[in-house]
Amino acid sequence: MLQIHELFRSIQGEGPFAGRPAVFLRLSGCVQPHCPFCDTPEALGKGKSIPVEELVEQMTSGGPGLAVITGGEPFLQWESGLKELEAALLQKGMEIQYESSGRAGVPDGVQGQVVLSPKPGQWPPPSVLGKAFAVKPLMGDKPEIVLREIYRSGLPPEKIWLMALGASREEQLQRMPLLWEICTRYGYHFCPRLHILVHDRKKGV
Ligand SMILES: Nc1nc2[nH]cc(C(=O)O)c2c(=O)[nH]1
Ligand code: SF4
Numbered sequence: 584m585l586q587i588h589e590l591f592r593s594i595q596g597e598g599p600f601a602g603r604p605a606v607f608l609r610l611s612g613c614v615q616p617h618c619p620f621c622d623t624p625e626a627l628g629k630g631k632s633i634p635v636e637e638l639v640e641q642m643t644s645g646g647p648g649l650a651v652i653t654g655g656e657p658f659l660q661w662e663s664g665l666k667e668l669e670a671a672l673l674q675k676g677m678e679i680q681y682e683s684s685g686r687a688g689v690p691d692g693v694q695g696q697v698v699l700s701p702k703p704g705q706w707p708p709p710s711v712l713g714k715a716f717a718v719k720p721l722m723g724d725k726p727e728i729v730l731r732e733i734y735r736s737g738l739p740p741e742k743i744w745l746m747a748l749g750a751s752r753e754e755q756l757q758r759m760p761l762l763w764e765i766c767t768r769y770g771y772h773f774c775p776r777l778h779i780l781v782h783d784r785k786k787g788v
């Protein structure tokens with residue numbers, strides 16, 4: 584069983600796979616304490632219990648493609664169903680990408696691609712960063728602190744996507760010019776959040 588908040592088809596809005604059609608599974612629950620700026624508070628509750636087999640059926644009904652598994656914090660449920668879901672989806676030819684804050688660690692043996700979005704003040708340890716395919720830090724009012732963490736971690740610029748904190752189109756657009764400048768200067772990827780730019784605060788897209 585997995586505790587889920589929602590399952591929907593959309594376009595990956597962030598990171599290295601941005602622009603790709605994908606099926607999204609948003610798992611429920613996150614590590615305490617929850618972030619005061621959380622943009623998915625609706626996913627922090629208990630959610631609905633759904634059997635893994637039913638999720639596999641729904642997620643593969645459109646044929647093979649990209650599955651994005653997000654939350655909340657998806658890796659909290661690794662041992663209670665997510666590992667099993669990963670194996671079943673891979674077996675059906677799906678490509679898997681995780682959206683994780685890194686706050687629950689990254690399980691050993693995970694096969695999908697892990698994209699970490701560290702939150703301000705919560706920079707993950709090297710053992711967690713080392714398992715990431717890409718790192719896309721949320722940039723808020725103190726970008727210099729995050730830039731220092733990136734520099735200290737020794738991550739190569741090719742692995743970094745900078746994205747703006749904020750759940751609204753207005754906040755995104757307001758923070759983008761500075762991020763654009765920083766990305767140009769340091770050779771990081773600029774990460775628009777397409778679903779917010781297109782749909783603003785709408786959920787389930
Ligand atoms: N379209 C779309 N792309 C996303 N990429 C990461 C998302 C997330 O909430 O983790 C997300 C989301 O909620 N929607
Ligand atoms: S890690 Fe993400 S989902 Fe969890 S409380 Fe923080 S912002 Fe919300």
Ligand SMILES: [Mg+2]
Pocket residue numbers: 622623
């Ligand atoms: Mg999100």
